[in-house]
Amino acid sequence: MLEVKNLTKIYPGNVLALDNVSFTVESGEFLAVIGLSGSGKSTLLRCINRLVEPTEGQVIWNGVDIAQASQDELLHIRRKIGMVFQHFNLVNRSKVVTNVLSGRLGYVNSALSLINRFSREDMEMAMAQMERVGIADQANKRADELSGGQQQRVGIARAMMQEPEIMLADEPVASLDPVLAHSIMSHLEDINQDDGVMVICSLHFLDLVHRYAHRAIALNEGVLMFDGPPKAIDDARFKEIYGQEAKRVG
């Protein structure tokens, strides 16, 4: 169970990105985070693995407060939290397999990894993960030779190399067309249902939220506006989350 308590993030220049946000996520749950651009979704996800340092508040996971963890502990915690990104964040000039293997860095011996030595088990695991998302035949291509959908699959395979217990997905389908979006989302669903990984996924499209998420939380200008099942987002709620001028589409 992941417990976020009174999380606040103020960026330099007094920009309030998260304002006293609290919620809990059960193990094995698929949680969607919705809200307008700039509402604090990305900041929230990044505060969980501390790519962004929270200003105040707690992120308690398995009894440990991630927000207070020392640097060493943090690296150890991060390797159990996978993350996929809107812009995939692959290293373009590296091979696909290298990108996937980099998901293993938290586990391997640092000195050996610096000279590109990975164990046979890690190599086999990388092949298996690429197989799973259907990009095994692209393993030796450069990452930037792949299409957008394929690149996001590399991102998922990389995150799965961490044998994660939590998967953070920061608008994973926002740069993809609707068909690809469903394909990527179903990979995340697999991971959630077959591997029992907790998924926290920020999304723009409500139909995706309805289709995949067990529960949704909504942010508006850093404030938690909604926490409940996706079906409970009616028109009134919708206007609360997205503002009075917003109209439902799709």
Place this chain on the structure above:
Amino acid sequence: MRNLRKKPVVRWLIIVGVIFLVVVVYAFGFSVTDVNFETTRDEVRLTQLTRILRALAHPDVIEFEQIEQDVDVPFHLPCPQGSAPPINVDTSGAYVVVTPACAGPKDTVTIEGFKFLPNTSGPVNFIAQSGAKLQLGSFETDSRGYFSITSDLPNRQPIEEAQAIRATARQNVGGPRISRTGKLVFDKIVETVFLALLATTFGAILAVPLSFLAAQNLMSEIRSPLTSISLTLLGWPIGVALGGAIAIQIGRLAESILGDTAFIAGGVVLSALAIGLASISTVPRVMERFSGISAKLVRGFGYVLAGLATIAISYLVAYTMLLVGDALVDTLGPLGFLGNFVFQLGDSLRMLTPASAALIAGGTLGSLGGRVGQQASDRLDSRTVRIINLAVAALAGAALFALIGAAIDWLYQILDLTRTFVIPAILGAIGGALLTLRVDPRQPLPMGYWVYFVTRTVFNGIRSVEPLVLVIVFVVWLGIGPFAGAVALALHTVAALGKLFSEQVESIALGPLEAVRATGANRAQVIKFAVVPQIVPPYISFLMYRWDINVRFSTIIGFAGGGGIGFLLQQNIRLLDYRAASAAMLAIAIVVASMDYTSSAIRRRFV
């Protein structure tokens, strides 16, 4: 709304004022740069200019086998008292007639030649009694072998005896061949290219790691609490001193068993075994970050053992290379430079071993101190941390200032322990203590930014010193020659490339960095997997560009004694041998142009 535009009169006044100011500025410029167009029309200077330009247009690269035909005619300068003695000219072969037959200094005479080889050319010289040659002019014979020139006689001391005027006709025979100057230029231009290559290579090897320290985006996120910073600062000098001292001791040990092959082989095998054992016991395939204290001690012991064994092997290899290289120089003959290469590599390994040992030990102790400090800061309560901080920060401040004091003492020879050690140490201690009281004990301070700032400052300092000036320093240390030039250029390359490289690091995409960091990778792994792949193409591009620059620089570095073709160029300009200078300039132009094409071709391939 009020019209804010100025009135036309004011605008005109401003324009006139500006024009006046510009005129004054340029007038002053003309005066200080001695602009004088009258000199450009001076007859004498124009003749000299023509002569030099013509010489430059004939680079001394190719020469022919020549046959020379010397024809002398006795000549009195000035005319002797009484009647001039008759001049008997042998008109059967080539002969020279001077009209008048004798004359005073600075008089004008006509010199005619008959029956010379047709269509040849050469100089006409006045041969003084001492044998010195003074050129009167040069001639070209027509198809009948006749020439005529007029010339002013030189201003010489009056001598009674007859001196001589000699016409030398030269004719090329056989095919062209490379002249002596041409060969020299070739040797020197090869030296120049390799000088630039070495300077670029070694400069780049140092610039790559330093560029990370000078990259703001990587460094500014490194923040450590005061405890950690203080212990790092204390760990570095202790580590450097300890590592250096131990390495030197091991070096003595290694030197003492020299000459005994069995001992050397045994040493290498033993050390290799030690490294192997240490690495098996200390390098697990899967890193458990929270191992017990005993496991940490074992691992630490293993690292130390491996380090000592590496030093030993390094020395043994160095000494073996020295011996082998020396032997090779004698046996390889024309390929002796390979032996010298082995010898010099061994020598540099011998020199670099204690230096690297000191640096690595310093880095290890420094980062160990940093980790201990970080842990202490994380685990202990605020008050305890503050008390510890007070002690270690004061100590670190004292150490830092004492080291700076020692450096100042070495430079300025103050030789006063109170002023170079005691006072700085006290000041440093006070500074450290004040810092402790000022900041929250566990607040992370921007240590990375300080390192970034210092590195940048050092780069800018070195870069602002022109290589020509650096050469002067290195010529004193390493003697006149290409080695001094290469080292000076290498140093400049470190600073210049370090800056360019670090700016490339600063402009990389941050997304992949974030992604790799999210996997739990440590800092070194993030750099290896997210930063390095992004910077390889621009690094190669800048490296090629720097080689290009270094080739151009090494052509003039010889002016300050740094070897290469510049030395030849300068020498020939001083000797007024413009044809030889022209050959050197031609060589430079060819090399620079071909470097340009090569480097752009290589760049295209990699980027």
